[in-house]
Amino acid sequence: MILARLLLSNFKNFGEKPVRFAPGINVLQGPNGSGKTTILEGIEFAFYASVAGKTGLEPLIKVGEAVSSVELTFESSEVERPHEYRVVRQLAKGESGASSTQTQLFKDDVEVSSKKAAIDEALLDLLGISHSSYGNSCYIRQGEIRALLEAGKDREREIDRMLGLGVFEDAWRDLRRVQSGLERDVSSANEDLIKAEAEMDNLSSISKDLTQRMEEKVRLEVEVKTAREKLGDLTTLETPAGPAGDLIRLERARSTQSQKIIGMEDQLSQLEDRIEGINDRLLEMESEMLRRRNRIDSLGDERQSLIARIDKVDDESKRAEESSRDMEAEVHRLEAMLEVQNDFISSFSRMEVRGEAKCPLCGSELTKDHARETRRSLNGKVRDLQERIDRKATDIRRLEKVSNSSSSRRDRLRSQLSEVEKELSEAEAENTGLQVSRDEIDADTASLLTRKRELEEELGQEKDVLAEIEKQLSETPGEMGIDEQMADSRAEYLANKRILSRLEEEIPQLMEKLAEQQAKKTQLRDARERHGSLNKKLEQVRDIRWAFNNIGPYARQKLFISVAERARDLFSRIYSTGPISEISLTQDYDVQAVTPSGVKLDSKQMSIGERVMAGLALRIALAQVWQGKTSSDEEKVGAPGFLILDEPTEYLDESNVRTLARTIAGLKALGQIIIVTHDQGLMEEIGKKSEINRIVLTRPRKKG
Numbered sequence: 001m002i003l004a005r006l007l008l009s010n011f012k013n014f015g016e017k018p019v020r021f022a023p024g025i026n027v028l029q030g031p032n033g034s035g036k037t038t039i040l041e042g043i044e045f046a047f048y049a050s051v052a053g054k055t056g057l058e059p060l061i062k063v064g065e066a067v068s069s070v071e072l073t074f075e076s077s078e079v080e081r082p083h084e085y086r087v088v089r090q091l092a093k094g095e096s097g098a099s100s101t102q103t104q105l106f107k108d109d110v111e112v113s114s115k116k117a118a119i120d121e122a123l124l125d126l127l128g129i130s131h132s133s134y135g136n137s138c139y140i141r142q143g144e145i146r147a148l149l150e151a152g153k154d155r156e157r158e159i160d161r162m163l164g165l166g167v168f169e170d171a172w173r174d175l176r177r178v179q180s181g182l183e184r185d186v187s188s189a190n191e192d193l194i195k196a197e198a199e200m201d202n203l204s205s206i207s208k209d210l211t212q213r214m215e216e217k218v219r220l221e222v223e224v225k226t227a228r229e230k231l232g233d234l235t236t237l238e239t240p241a242g243p244a245g246d247l248i249r250l251e252r253a254r255s256t257q258s259q260k261i262i263g264m265e266d267q268l269s270q271l272e273d274r275i276e277g278i279n280d281r282l283l284e285m286e287s288e289m290l291r292r293r294n295r296i297d298s299l300g301d302e303r304q305s306l307i308a309r310i311d312k313v314d315d316e317s318k319r320a321e322e323s324s325r326d327m328e329a330e331v332h333r334l335e336a337m338l339e340v341q342n343d344f345i346s347s348f349s350r351m352e353v354r355g356e357a358k359c360p361l362c363g364s365e366l367t368k369d370h371a372r373e374t375r376r377s378l379n380g381k382v383r384d385l386q387e388r389i390d391r392k393a394t395d396i397r398r399l400e401k402v403s404n405s406s407s408s409r410r411d412r413l414r415s416q417l418s419e420v421e422k423e424l425s426e427a428e429a430e431n432t433g434l435q436v437s438r439d440e441i442d443a444d445t446a447s448l449l450t451r452k453r454e455l456e457e458e459l460g461q462e463k464d465v466l467a468e469i470e471k472q473l474s475e476t477p478g479e480m481g482i483d484e485q486m487a488d489s490r491a492e493y494l495a496n497k498r499i500l501s502r503l504e505e506e507i508p509q510l511m512e513k514l515a516e517q518q519a520k521k522t523q524l525r526d527a528r529e530r531h532g533s534l535n536k537k538l539e540q541v542r543d544i545r546w547a548f549n550n551i552g553p554y555a556r557q558k559l560f561i562s563v564a565e566r567a568r569d570l571f572s573r574i575y576s577t578g579p580i581s582e583i584s585l586t587q588d589y590d591v592q593a594v595t596p597s598g599v600k601l602d603s604k605q606m607s608i609g610e611r612v613m614a615g616l617a618l619r620i621a622l623a624q625v626w627q628g629k630t631s632s633d634e635e636k637v638g639a640p641g642f643l644i645l646d647e648p649t650e651y652l653d654e655s656n657v658r659t660l661a662r663t664i665a666g667l668k669a670l671g672q673i674i675i676v677t678h679d680q681g682l683m684e685e686i687g688k689k690s691e692i693n694r695i696v697l698t699r700p701r702k703k704g
Helices: 036-048 116-127 132-138 144-150 150-162 166-203 207-235 243-354 368-475 482-574 609-627 652-667 681-687
Strands: 002-009 016-020 024-029 068-074 086-096 097-107 108-111 580-585 591-594 600-602 642-646 672-677 692-696
Touching: 002 036, 002 672, 016 692, 024 681, 036 086, 036 642, 036 672, 086 108, 086 368, 086 482, 086 591, 086 681, 097 116, 108 116, 166 681, 207 482, 243 368, 482 580, 482 609, 482 642, 580 609, 591 609, 609 642, 609 652, 652 681, 672 681, 681 692
Parallel strands: 024 672, 024 692, 642 672
Antiparallel strands: 002 016, 002 068, 068 086, 086 097, 097 108, 580 591, 591 600
16 A cells, blocks of 8 residues: 545645655655645644544644645556545534535445445455554654664563564453353342242242142031021021020021121221222323433423524524635625736736836836836735635635534424433323323322221121120020021031132132242252353453463464564664664563673663664564565565554664665665655655655745
8 A cells, every 4th residue: 555645625724735655765754844744743633533642633733724635646556557535534523523415435446325324334445454554564653663662571572562562462451341240140040040940949839739729628618508498498497486586586696797897897908908009000100200200301301402403503604604705895896906907917918028128016127127027926925815715715615614514403403302302292281181190190109098087987787796696696695406406507607608708719729839849940940041152251251361371471472473574574673784783572672782702791781772773673573574565575565555654763863874774775665665754854864765755844934
């Protein structure tokens, strides 16, 4: 990949800045503050839609401007037929900061896509490197060469980062958190499993209990029926006179009253169940009404927020339209001035043809030199006016885009507002309906409570009657015989009736528990499956962590051999003359030098220039190895398609600068090198050895 052209518009300190790159060596030269770093950030932003180390996008937009754009053209490196690609990214300031508003990708001047996600993915495929890897393979930053050898014990970790090996340690560390989470989940699942198994043990006898109670219920129903028939036979007998008859009559009255009380108690129990069910429903309705009220409040807040955002967009659009009108007026004024200048040029040309001796503008003698200077001045004014008109036209188009963008945002926000207002209206209507239903239920509850109180009073009265009958019964003497038989039968009947009533309550409860047991069986099965699944995942994560923990050292050793060979070869070319014959690397990537006499030196014994040369060789070797290059074949050796060296002459003396210049000029395997420097000597030395593309920047003048 070779970079071709870069166009920055309102990007950081540039208004409109075109830059042309060429294959081979490009030198980006200028004093501090001239925008060299801005151009590098423009390249990075074009590829990745962000700049490393920058928080947010707003700092990338020129102060006082609302919209910024970057356009980068580059050539692919396909063997059969290279293609020209052009990526355009536009960003604009908004209410919550700056954001990307438009992204386009062209291939051979044909638009490929305008969707940011698809373009980002396509650029990653073309570059072959992620944003985090960009600085490791394409961009050698200022001070990085020297710092690499001075990093001490942190050097190995830094180089691992450059080679991408840090990802193994990061993955191992991140997976530890995943493993801990899974271990907690497995522990929780195990507790759930134990709990579910215990619940199943508690419910295991339900089926047996239900069968026994059903059988007992059938038996008692037969006995109750038999007792009722026997009581009926006894009551049909002629009631004798005297105390025995009184006793029989009282027994009959007590039986009748007891049945009446049992019936009333059943009614009261049913009434209480209804009231309890209604109260449960009221609680659910109150919870639902509270949830809907919160939703209504949330929708109301969202509605007010949308209205405020629409008002803000309207203000932005209005300001853009006003600025556009002002600029159009300025364009008309400049066009009028341009027309006047063109008339001056035409008039001056006619006077030259007629051979007039006096300059029509200043009245001095019209010599050839004066005429040439006057024409140059007039043409310069025309060019200046035309450039100002073009800039204003660009600004007008930009403002039109802002206005159109504001209009689209306004329409989108209004659509959202309409949806929110519709949803708010529906929520309020539903809440009103719930309130009406709640009022009706409250009325029903009040009626049921009144009936309950009345029934409780009636039940109390009937119990008083029964108590009076039993009192009379206890005071009435009787004889053994029919009254005694009736009393025994009645006692047996009432006892069985009570047991039967209890069974009729227990059996539905047991049936509910039986249904619950079936649900618990499902929960137990799910708990076992979840426990097994989590255990399996935990084992997989442990295996993966083990792999990441072991693959890092293996990959490091393999890459170390390639880096060491490549660095030694590059240093030999960089440092062809001097007291060092070759360099080697220790396992922690420290440099060791060997003199022609065989004396070994560590990096601290080397001069600053020698350390920088060794660091440059090591840094380029790291970039090449990162891209999968080999050192076995010179034609295959190469760094990424383009390599950026940011201020590589730091701490180098004049002699070492010349050596570095010769080295850069001799790196033929690199398709394109972009050197950022303010070192005039480096540029001159490179120019002696190789053809270079000079890109000279000047520090912008301060206004006023």
